[in-house]
Every structure is written in C-alpha cells, then in structure tokens.
Amino acid sequence: MADETVQDIIVIGAGIIGINSALALQARGRQVLVLDRQAETARASEMNAGAFAFTDIVPLATPGIMRKAPKWLLDPLGPLSVPPAYALKIAPWMLRFWRASWPDRYQASMSAQAALMKLAQEALARQVSDTGAASLIQAEGQLQLYEGEAEFRASLPGWELRKQHGIRFELLESPEAIAAIQPGLDRRFTHAAFTPDWTNTCDPARWLAHLTSVFLQRGGRIESADVSGLKPSEDSVQIDASDKAWMAKQVVVAAGAWSHHLAKTIGDRIPLETERGYNTTLPEGSFDLKTHLTFSGHGFVVTKINGGVRVGGAVELGGLTLPPNFKRADILLDKARRFLPALKTDGGKKWMGFRPSMPDSLPVIDRSPGDRRIVYAFGHGHLGLTQSAGTAELVANLVSDTQNPVDMAAFSARRF
Template sequence: MIEDPKTVAIVGAGIVGVSTAIWLQRDGLKVILIDREGPAEGTSYGNGGILASCSVVPVTTPGLMLKAPKMLLGKDQPLFLRWGYLPRLMPWLLKYMRRANAEDAARTAAALTPIVGDSLNDHLALANGTGAEKWIVPSDYLFIYNDRAHYTEDGFGWDLRRKNGFVWDELEAAAFRDYDPVFAEDLTFAARLKDHGRITDPGRYVKDLAKHLEAQGGKVIRADVEDLVRENGQVTGVRAGGQTIACDAAVIAAGVWSGGLTKKLGLDVPLESERGYHLEFWEPSVMPRSPVMVAARKFVATPMEGRLRLAGVVEFGGLEAGASDAPLDLLRRNAAAVFPQLRASHVTEWLGHRPAPADSIPVIGELPHLRGAFTAFGHHHVGLTGGPKTGRIVAQLISGRTPNVDLNVYSPARYTKAGNKKSR
C-alpha cells in the first residue's frame, strides 16, 4: 500500500469506475477517469436498470449441466451460442461449468451479498449532492412465475437468498392481479422483495455522476489504455493514447476489457463476454408498477424514463461479432407473451458485454506484486447493483482505510501464478 497517493487514474468510465472516482475525490484525492468512449457508453448504458440486491444466486446452480443442452437448442430458450466461437470459449466454459454445484453456488452468493445487498442505499449515498439523484427510484422487485408450483421449483435459489438475509412476501392469484394487472393471465404468482430500486435512465445517471466529478476538478480523458507504467514494483503512470499519464495509483475497472490489460500485469483471469441484449418500447401503452424478473423466460422488465426496457438473454460469441437476430426476436416474443396489451411508438435495440469471470465473483483489490495497481471488475449481471459499494471499497483501500468487508474472496491474488497453484 502506497502512502498518501496524490493522483489516481481509473481505467473505465462505467458505473464501477465513476463510483470509484467519486469516492476517491471525496477523500481529497485527484482523479483521472480514462475511457476509450467516455462515461456510460457500454454496459452501464444498456443494463437492466434494477438495483437488484437479491441477485446473489449465480447462473451456475446444481442441474445446469443437464439444462444447458436444452437451453442451447430450444428456440424459446434464453441461451445462445455462436458455434464458431466455441473453441475459444471452451477453456473458460469448462471452468465455469465446474462451479455448477451447491457448494460453489453458496460460496458465490455469500461473496456477492456484501457487494450488492444494500444497493439502494449505496446508490443514494453515491449520488447525494451530484444532481444524479433524480434518476434513482426506490421500488419493489418482483420475480414472476406461472404458478406456485413453478416458484417451488426455484427453491434452491430462494433458499440461498434466505440464508443471506433476504426476505420477501408472496402474491398469488387475485393478490398478484390487484398489485399489478398488466401481465398475461397465465402468470399467477410473484415473490415480492421490498427495499430495492431502479434507475430510470442508467446511461444519463452515470453521465451525470461523471459531470459532477468534472465539476469538482476531476479529469475525464477519452483514450485507449495500453498498459500501466511501473518502476521498482510500483505504479507510476498509465500509458494511453500514445502518452503517459502520471499517477500514484491506478484502478482497472474496464469491465470485460479488463482481462487483456490485467494479463500484462501478471493476472490470468478467466473472463468472458456474456453478450446481453435489450429492447426498449418507447411511449408504451402499459407500464409495470415495479421492475420484474419473469422467471419462466429469464428476462427483466424495467419502467424507465419514457420507455419500458426489456433486458436479458445470454449469448456467447466474443467481443467482435455484431448483434444476432435470434436473441432480439426472442425478446420480442417474450414481450408479446408477458405484456399482451403492450404497444409502443417505436422500439430500439442494444447489444452489450457483461464481464463474466468463471467463478462469478468480482475481482476487487490490490495486486499482491504491484503496489498501487487495483482491480474492480467482473461483476457479471450485477455491475450496476454493486458498482457504488465496489467503488467505495477500492477508494478506502487506496486512502489507507480498512473496509468493513472481508476482501479475501475477491482478491486478484487468486489469479496470479502463486494463487493458481494454491487453488489447484
């Protein structure tokens, strides 16, 4: 740990990077935010917009190995694969599927809870006084099922949530319809979690946070980051856009693009792009009362400023390929099935890249072999939800304070040569 760093460079201007920068600035440090596209031009723009504190259950739960072939081959299933990408995907996929057991799922849920479990309050604390508060709306969060039997089939995940302190109530038949009548009649059961929230425009929210950062003296630079500059085991700068930007510490918070950069620093993180899609229905004829996860179809629907956003679907196909038609077509069919009265003035589409580490646990902390180099990436489906808490933890570390969280499970040390040998 370096003493009293004066300037910190943050690589990546999504919610994690911007949160880190704001918390560092509040600690009195100078901050430089570096991103190739600028604030909120990636996943932080296109995510589901839900402050989903209860989303601690990983995809890799028991039984996934048996379900995966059906999910890949069924036209109405939410998992897609560009088959030509499979050879490149396989090393990561084998590590990922090995985690599909009860013990690892419980470990992941316990690791995610301190990062996402109080997201609404974390966002309110982050946005306080920035002008971005207007985008935060406290709300319930509903998981919608066909019926009670369908909900019971999801018992493993709900048991993990219960063990990690989450509580909910059940809305069935008339009670569910009274709560919100906009859904199709074949959906008759919902689990309702209170004390959650939504962001009514995620892109503008993060941009407003970044504007506040600049207004308070922070710098925002648009450039490709090539490497960190180091001398005698200490970070001294960031090489970006053909120049060296001097700094006393650097934070890598570039989502799925963090993997290539950290590899140059001696971290071998098994990280893949989980390609996610959204559709936005502008000036919708119906709007759900709260954000929802439609369990049977594995997508979320979130009320936003002037539109309804449907997000979800998982596709593996790397960072280079453009959008596929099939995931977007599935989202359209899902919208018609779940919201039969939904009409819109127009519909827009988006594809983005979620950073998916093979163990579904973010990489947060200082590199054990390079002073002043910190990581803050790998949040999979919960980057928006966990961004403010992650940023606060990293800021505390850089400022020399001890976070009130056991950071061992997130440590980048697990991806060094020594860490890999230890984990075998």
C-alpha cells in the same frame, strides 16, 4: 509520446464502476484522472435495465446447471447460450463455471454476494444523499414471475436462502394477487414473489451522466484514451495508449469487459468473459408499468425507463468480436408482447452491449498480484450498476490501505 507528469491516481474506464470509484477516491482527497476509450455505441452502464438488484444474490452457476449445457449450444436464442463459433474458446471458462456450481463453491459465492449487496445498498443510500440524486431513483419493487405451480415450487429454495440473508419478499399464489401489483399480465403467470425493497433508476444513462457531472464539478478530469497496456516502474505505473502514455502513482482498472486484457500486460491472467446483453427500448406510453418485472423462466426483464419500457436480458457468452445477433432482442420483445397483451411494440430501439463476467458471478476487487499499486474493479456481470457504489468504497479502502468491512477473499484476483 509520454507525459512526464506523474498523476496522483488514474482510473481506467468511465463506466459506472470507474466513475463511482473516481468519486470515492475524490472524497478521500485524491486528485483523480479518468481515462476512457471513445465507445462507438452506448455502453452497458448506460443501456442496462436500470435495476439496483440487491436481492439478486443467487450466482448464475447453480448446482446442476451444466446438465443444461448441450441445450445452450442447440438453442442460440435461449435465455443462456454459447454461439457455436465461440464454444471452443470459452471451454476453459466453462470448466471454471462448472466448478463454481459445486455446492461448496456455490454457497460461498452466495454468501459473498449477499455481503457485497448489503454494503452496496448502504453505499447507494449514502451516494444518493451526497450527490443529490433522489429524483433519479424510483422505488417500485420487483415482481419475479412464474408459470405454474411446478416452476414456483422449484424457486422456493432460492427464496429461503434470500430469507436467511435478510431479504424481504412476499410470495403470491394467484393471478389476482399478481394483478393487484401489476395489472395486464397474461394469466399463465400464476405465481410470483414481490420484493418491495427493489429500486431502479429512471434511466441508467442519466444516472451515469449525473455522477460524471458531480465528479467533474468537484475537480475531476476525464480524457479520451484507448489504453493498451500497463508498465510498472520503480517510481510509477505507465499507462500506454495509442498516441500517448501517462504516468501515475496508483491505477484503478475498471475497464469492464476489456479489463483482463490490461491485466494480462503485467502478467495477471484473470478468467473474464463477456456476457452480451440485448434489449429493446420502447417509447413513453408503451405500457403502464407499475413495477420491475422479471420473467424467471425466460431470462429477461421488463423495466420502466424514462416513462417508456425496456425489454431485455438473457445471457449470450460470445466475447467481444462476434457480430450482434439481434434476433435475440426480437425474441425477447415477442415474448413480452405475449406476456403483456396490451404492450405496444412500435418505435423500439435495439441495443447490444458487453457485460464483464467471472465464472463464479463475483467481481474482482483486489490489488493486482503483479503490482500492488494497481487495483482491479471489474467482472460484475449484469450487476455493475447494482454493486457500483459499494465497489467504489471497497476500491477506495484498498487504495488507501484501509480495512474493508467485508471479507475480500471472495473477490481476490488470485482465486482462480
């Protein structure tokens, strides 16, 4: 059944990118309807580490990373893994990932990421003021931790690149210097880098709920729909769902890890893959956490959520249909217990969710090559929360044919 009413603009997806985009379009005077599938479990927008990781400009595809690929297959519980059952299916994506790691592409991706991060940081400040969200922000910095001199020295080129992009940090070269910021760490962590401008939300679920509430209070609408495809016509774009169809003058696709399936229905083939993220959330009182902790060599973080602690991370490139492997959450929690000897690990709740990931670690923020009335905003990997406010401003500019403040070529849907 089709609803013959033509909506002004429809955003597909009520995650952090979709709701931010809806708010930005609403601020331009647009009448926005958001369509969202009923998720069976909490989405990545609600269960991530809560970090606005503006210093995280280094792409996952770094030069030489493909030499580690055989290890990914042999260690299913490592910080970056590909389940053997998924290896053949992901091979074309991995070839693009390998090409993105070449020095020319790597440097270009980092520059584009840095530009998006700068915009996102400025946009977040505007959003916090506009929506009255200051109470949901905790500005406590981040410690990136290293085990020994060799690991620390290997990280220095990355910090030099951050310095070139104006990112503030302090290098710490003793356990005592680290303990002055975060007591209670195992002394195996001899070196660290502290980024004072790093901020978190106290709870990403509350953050998303707050923004959703503001959107609704300002006249926005959200309806439940499991969207299956797009059908452009001369006068509008039809959005098909299981039991209904909607018509809209313009559409924003912000459906996270499912977005490329919708793009494919109008002939746009975009190499999106799924980072499956795992974490365990521990209750209040589990540990006196002073700052966000990043264990670089182990691919996970420990972060404060509602006074409790969330331990999670790593990257499992395993698609949308394989069953969760919660041993990954267990091994991260076991490491956290060893790295933070006073950590209480009772009462934890495990979770697995899907992060939409592009081979070059950059999102797609662009008009559809198939129909310019459709705008894409997806593929942020583990940086969706971080880049959401900035992405929303770019989306609103694309929808209204306004010049964007950053070079958009790096985020093109055509770049592959």
